[in-house]
Amino acid sequence: MxxxxxxxxxxxxxxxxxxxxxxxxHKRRTLPEHAELDELARQLSALTDERARAQVAVDDIDRDIARLEKDIDQVRARKDKDQARLDTGRGPARELEALQHEMASLKRRQTELEDAELEFMEQRETAQATLDEIEARQATAREKREAAEARRDQALADIAKEEEFKSTSRQPLASDLxxxxxxxxxxxxxxxxxxxxxxxxxxxxxxxxxxxxxxxxxxxxxxxxxxxxxxxxxxxxxxxxxxxxx
Missing domain, CATH: 1.10.287.1490 (Helix Hairpins)
Structure with missing residues (x-):
């Protein structure tokens, strides 16, 4: 030729x-932000699963506490009713004595339920702390993702600008050959x-x-x-x- x-x-x-x-x-394909965003996506996915498990733990404890509070309210209502009957002093002595025994049994039952509720409340505090810690990590990862996306977008814009300049320079040169x-x-x-x-x-x-x-x-x-x-x-x-x- x-x-x-x-x-x-x-x-x-x-x-x-x-x-x-x-x-x-090549620079566009291999921007470090691409790898960083991939890693953050994996982290956020894992944190989403971790948070879901932590939320389930909190919800389970809340249901147990709600159940105990309902039982405690029932015991209190029964105890108040019995106390009101005792306060009147009316009725056969045997019935009043039975009410006193029932009152003692209800007090023990209330104490047991309140102790169990306190234990669940302590467990909930721990479970909530775990959930809060996971959500804090999620927030940090999202902030990092936003920052990486901003850097990536700026880098891609700079690359596109330079590509446009080079492509514009190439066209007349190639046309003249x-x-x-x-x-x-x-x-x-x-x-x-x-x-x-x-x-x-x-x-x-x-x-x-x-x-x-x-x-x-x-x-x-x-x-x-x-x-x-x-x-x-x-x-x-x-x-x-x-x-x-x-």
């Missing part, structure tokens, strides 16, 4: 832009990991970094200036300049 030497040299400018665009794309040269460059770039053209410097290919053999150096030196030459090793386009050492 033939191409004006100046057009070949301008391939290096195009390659520089394409390399920057590839680096920006011969279509067949651009087609070859794009084909080689796609097959060679993004590097389609490289400077031949001091007898070394800028693509694969290998030094040219004597025969290859002689071949390239003998090639006309407008001949598009390619590396025998990596097949990239080698752009010749005064630095090529031929």
């Amino acid at each position: 033939k191409a004006d030497p100046e057009a070949q040299r301008r391939l290096l400018d195009l390659q520089a832009i394409d390399t920057t665009l590839a680096q920006l794309a 011969p279509a067949d040269l651009i087609a070859l460059y794009d084909k080689v770039r796609e097959a060679s990991g993004g590097l389609g053209a490289a400077l031949l410097k001091a007898g070394r290919c800028g693509g694969c970094r290998l030094e040219l053999s004597g025969s290859e150096r002689a071949r390239i030196k003998a090639a006309p200036a407008d001949e598009v030459v390619r590396c025998d090793e990596c097949r990239r386009i080698m752009v010749r300049t005064a630095e090529s050492g031929l």
